[in-house]
Amino acid sequence: MENLHYQPSGIMPGKGIVLSLVIAFVSTVILSIAYIALQWFIPIIYLNVFITLGLGFGIFMALNFALGIGKIRNTRYAFILSVVCALLAFYSQWALFVSLMYEASGSMGGGTWVKSSFNLDGFWYIFTHPKLLFDSMVSLNEVGTFTIKKSTVSGGFLWVVWVIEALMILGIPVISSLAGKATKPFSELNNAWMEEKELETKLSFIEDKDGFIQKLTNGNFEALKPAPADADLSSSYAQMVVFESPGDGVKYLTVRNVVHNVDKKGNDKVDKTDIVEYFRITSALPV
Known part of the structure; x- marks a missing residue:
């Protein structure tokens, strides 16, 4: 029986793989740098939550762009790439943060520091030495890296914050990659992503979801009749x-x-x- 729903072909063009990897990795590193810069200059824990969310969604959007440019229709590849980029972002932002802490001047008293400067050699050394990075995280956890109501956050509570x-x-x-670009309808005939048209x-309003789907499955497209003119x-x-x-000649329909x-x-x-x-x-x- 012919599949009634879109299924990605699984195709991964060689050029697309290279493009997606380069764009995804470069974007991830840039976003990680921006993330630490914002956290460094805006040391407000409540705003940092939104900054962290921004990094997560930023990586997803960068991945979507990379997969779109590469015309990747393989969901397994998209998932693996998202995992790798997420891990890269988490690791690289920590390596950058720790390297900045080593260059920081001033007192860490109260969980604050005066200033720092970026050192590429120092960053790369920490990036390539995971044990040093973890040991540094443990040391930072003991003294704390920020304050809440003038109280330094450290120890167990800080570990919880870092886990979150x-x-x-x-x-x-x-x-997010589970419903990302690689899952979207693609025209193999035109070798292009299909255009989305509302x-x-x-x-x-569809009250009986199962019944509606069953009608479409049976080829009863009366289910797609417009609402009556006098309907509210x-x-x-x-x-x-x-x-x-x-x-x-093939289209794909989403009904919501x-x-x-x-x-x-009042909004x-x-x-x-x-x-x-x-x-x-x-x-x-006729739709």
């Missing part, structure tokens, strides 16, 4: 998104429920839930 930081840096790009036509679609409806490429809510501040909050993703359709289907 590691989970964000490692987890965000790896988990249709203006709205469907009635102001707060909830179903939205269709088509992935297509010029000249390619959209719900508009108003939060406590509109939109929640989207996929009902079916990348369902294979033909150009004959």
